[in-house]
Amino acid sequence: MKGILLLENGQKFYGTMLMDEPAVGEVVFNTGMTGYEETFTDPSYAGQIITMTYPLIGNYGVFHEIDQADRPYAAGFVVSELCDEPSNWQCEGTLADFIRAHHIPCLYGVDTRAITRAIRSHGVMKGVIVPETMSEEDVQKLMAKPLETQVVRQVTTKEIKHVGDGKYHVAVMDYGAKANILHDLVRNGCRLTIFPAETKAEDVLAINPDGIFLSNGPGDPRDIPYITEEVKKLIGKKPIFGICLGLQLLGLSLGGQCRKLTFGHRGSNHPVKDVRTNRVYITSQNHGYVIDEASLPDNVVVTHRNLHDNTLEGFEVPDKQIMCVQYHPEASPGPTDNLYLFTQFVSMMEDK
Structure with a gap:
């Protein structure tokens, strides 16, 4: 069935719908040349229509061991070429069948690079995927x-879970934790108690953990002030x-200000500089919001900056035992360049 991606500025892009199911969401683009399955199953894409700029999607099929969640949470998927004859020794099926199984609206045969240019020019926009025959009304x-x-x-867990025995x-x-993050924590000698996003700080501290991890997740952080209030109560109590x-x-939570990026950072090839060592890392990213560095208090030490636009990519608060990065070290585009962050977190727990 012929379909259309319609952006809120009126631009239309034509293709073929994999299923007769419409979609509505924020249209974003991802520049990764591989990793479409990890992207598709990343909970941080909840509510978004993902456009893949790389044209060959599905060429190595799907391998469910690399899924980042129990199911895809994206609102839709837009690709140029959707391969139906994948080739890979780990292949367990086609991406098209995976998309159908989860009823995620998909438009293919589209000029995705034209969509990317539109988003780069106008910023991320709401969009819909609809059959060409749907009435204008x-x-x-x-x-x-x-x-x-x-x-x-x-995307958050509905109940407390326990993983690992470190x-x-x-x-x-x-808040929508990717599976690879949990795996890397376990590999570094951690045993995890995983809490639903809205758990009260008092209940978290009641288990007397050695450290606290705040995960990735979707949406605008300003829309969840009730979670920020609980994070404030955790600061200074344990390494974070x-x-x-x-x-x-x-x-x-520290009093900083957040703003939305024009078209976000989404892909597996973004250069980030560790300002302490001047080393540049190639990183995987998926975010549409950024904390303004100038709005943070004086005890915050900036550790990483994005080399595309100089935005904040990491900071520490030594006197509060806080460390954090905006990018995704667990996605391993290096592949192991950024895993030192998990080791650093373990060292912080040892020194508490």
Whole structure:
């Protein structure tokens, strides 16, 4: 069935719908040349229509051991070429079948690089994927549907979970944690108690963890002030490590200001500089918001900056035992360049 991606500025992009299911969401683009399955199953994409700039998608099929969540949470998927004959020794099926199984609207045969240019020019926009035959009235009704702001509630664990049996007991605040993050914590000698996102700080501290991890997750951190209030109560009580949304919540909790990026940072090839060592890392990223460095208090030490736009990518608060980064070290584009951060967190727990 022929379909259309319609952006809120009126631009239309034509392709073929994998299923007769419409979608509405914030349209974003990802520049990664590999990793489409990890992208597709990353809970941080909840509520978003993902456009892949790399044209060959699905060429190595799917391998469920690398899924980052129990299911995809994206609102939709837009690709140029959707391969139906994958080739890989680990392949367990086609990406198309995986998308159908989870009923995620998908538009393929699209000029995704033209979509990317549109988003780079105008910024991220709301969009809809609809059949070409849908009436204009129904299309506009779908476009008028407000975007969900409480997406963390969709992706967080619904109950407390326990993972690993290592020496260091870490309380994980699950705002949409990727599986690889949990694996890397366990590999570094941690045993995890994973809490739902809205757990009260008092309940987290009651288990007397050695450290606290604040995970990645979807959406605007300013939409969840009730979570920020609980993070404030955790600061200074235990060593804290935050990634992505975790950094943003820490920044807000410390009195910092957050703003939305024009088109975000999403991909596996973003250069980030460790300002302490002047070493540049190639990083995986997925965020649409950033903490303004100038708004943070004087006891915050900036550790990392993005070399594309000089935005804040990491900071520490030594007197509060806080460390955090905006990018995703667990995605391993290096592949092991950024895993030192997990070791650093363990050292911080040892020294507490």
